[in-house]
Amino acid sequence: MSPSPAVPTSAEPAPLPPPRLAYGAVTWKEVGYLLLNLPIVIIGFVFVVTMLAIGIGLSVTVVGLPLLAGGLIGCRLLGKLERARARELLGVVIDDPRPMRPSTFGFLPWLWATLKDPVAWRHALYFAIRLPWGVLTFTLTFASLFVAWPALGFIARGLTTVDRVMVRGLLQPSDELERRIAELESDRGVVVDHAAADLRRIERDLHDGAQARLVALAMDLGLAKEKLLEDPEAAAKMVGEAHGEVKIALQELRDLARGIHPAILTDRGLNAALSSVAARCTVPVQVGVDLNARPAAAIEGIAYFTVSELLQNISKHSGARTASVDLWRSQERLMIQVRDDGNGGAGTTGGTGLAGLTERLDSVDGLLVVDSPVGGPTTITAELPWRDREQAPPRSGSARQGHLAG
Template sequence: MTAVTLPLETTRAPGRLRLTSYAAWQLLLWIPTLVAVVFMVLGGTLAIAWLGIGLLLWVVPMMRWLAGRHRAMAAQTLGVPVPAEYRPVPEGTHLVGRVMVWALDPMTWRELAWALVSVTLGLLLSMIAVLLFVCVVTGALWWFGIEPIMRARARLDCLFLSYGRTERLEQRVADLTQSRAHVVDHSAAELRRLERDLHDGAQARLVALSMSLGMADEAFDTDPERARRLVSEARSTTTAALGDLRSVVRGIHPPVLADRGLTGGVEALALDLPLPVEVEARLEGRPPAPVESALYFGIAECLANVGKHAGAEHAWVRIRHRDGVLRAIVGDDGRGGADPATGSGMLGVMRRLAAFDGTMSVSSPAGGPTIITLEVPCGLSSPKTTPSSEPD
């Protein structure tokens, strides 16, 4: 769900004349709002027979524009942001899919309900505010009544055009439930991967090692030269088995993180890429180990995608911790067009970060640049307590 916060033009409450201008503007928007309601209902009805899709593709953006204007006026009147929280439409979604995303978005239905109230009760409040201003005999009523009338209108708009505290908590619970399910699935898949890696790699080599040593033991008395060859082969197999085990351990928690922290780990990743990568990190401590590992693997996936798909000449990584949020920005000057919904790796990063209430956002227009932002709320430990600062 995407939150768009409309900025306030001023920190001061609008004066009476400004509030009256809002009321006049709302009266002017009454006709387009009524038209949007009629065509939205008509388009939704005809969409059952696929005839209203084109109508909805026109009227839903119109309704959102009208709602946005009223959100801005409500935000100015009440002095608080009024966010428009729409579900994002993935890039490349076809027209019917776009309409389906709109239809499943609760804010679409809230705006339709708002429009119905706006052209009735909302119209009445705005009309009273304007009439009190234009009639000379009601000047005193306008002076004292314009502010409470317009605040009532603004609260009415906010009631429908923004989620309340209870709804936000319910949505938060739903998001956490979904992310927990993804994390459980991801953990099960990781366990299966580790089991497969151990079975196909280290275990197979250790079995071969045992057989080589057994044959060498039998050959020591009768064929010492063959026994020495078998022991030499067993030594090589042991080295390979240790390499397999190190690879498995590195996939769980890279040793470079424990030794050098997130900054050093990302710098090591950058050195492995076949293009220059600029790493800039400003951390006054270390995040918790699980968060550090999650962000490291997320950055690793982003850099791997740069090397494989971006066609870039230069990439960069910026790591910051501010206001309780650990943020990593991975960018490149490649061809752009990255879509996290089409790759299992990026979906895995999202799920990994979601376990820590983190998020990933992608900006990748055609032609570039691609900028991926990873954010995880967390605190940092004191540099004096980090493993890298301990004496040898």
């Protein structure tokens, strides 16, 4: 038999091109950032070089230093734009440096503060060194789009990692110290406001309380003096009433002095002072102070007034049957915890007393945490920085307590 003819087969399909890799939004944002590097760094480099050349070159003239100062302010503005670009495309969130503030008003203090502004000079350095890097990143990224497409994601991630380091290193606030200065400036304002409010309260209490009572007392004694010969019995009655007014005035002055800084706190420390405050609370309060040494006087005073205000809130608003106060030291923090079994619902919002207490603690690096579900119980925890107490010689005639009972 003759072999059967070969059955023709269909042509082999042409091989498919390799699939193009699909990258996510993050990669495309990084690619966009790298492609924008070149035009932006050219603008920044030209600005910085021109600013330095003109400003330093004319520094011997009247206009040279002001031009240089204006250029440094411009560097700050360019840096703000770069931080915004890094935030949107790289996800790098950096706080803006605090505004440059001269120590005093006037043109010369402003000029000097601007010329020595380290933030502006670091921004100038950023744009001065970025030109070769911008050329390199633009070239590699643009080529990767067409030549080495599968490697685009790795190249973009590697190059933007360096960009992130540059942005964080040169465009963020100087360091933790500068951020700390800004926080302390804000805290100082809070402290000043609270101190002014305390002074107004003391003045109001003196004017409306003890001072008014003493004025009335002086008038009563004057009338008693006039009646002393005419009507001794009436005069004696008026003197007796004046004696009662004196007792009330003295008690008001003691309460006012206790509100400023109680003597028992100075002489005997937190254990005795808080026990005294707890005794005046309308709710039975158990006090536990576990400290083997006394903190600095300022911290001790803040702790005292914090507990005092919290116990006043319990007396007025909680509807509690029992409460407790505990103080202890945890490493370099003084811990305060006040509990009650009242109605709960306390919070630090809405302009409450707890909001003001939170601000006071925050002004000294403290913290207030409120756990008060509706229906209770309420647990309020406060933290204060621990600072050791400076030792001072005891006052003659009185024993000074150097350590607290547990």
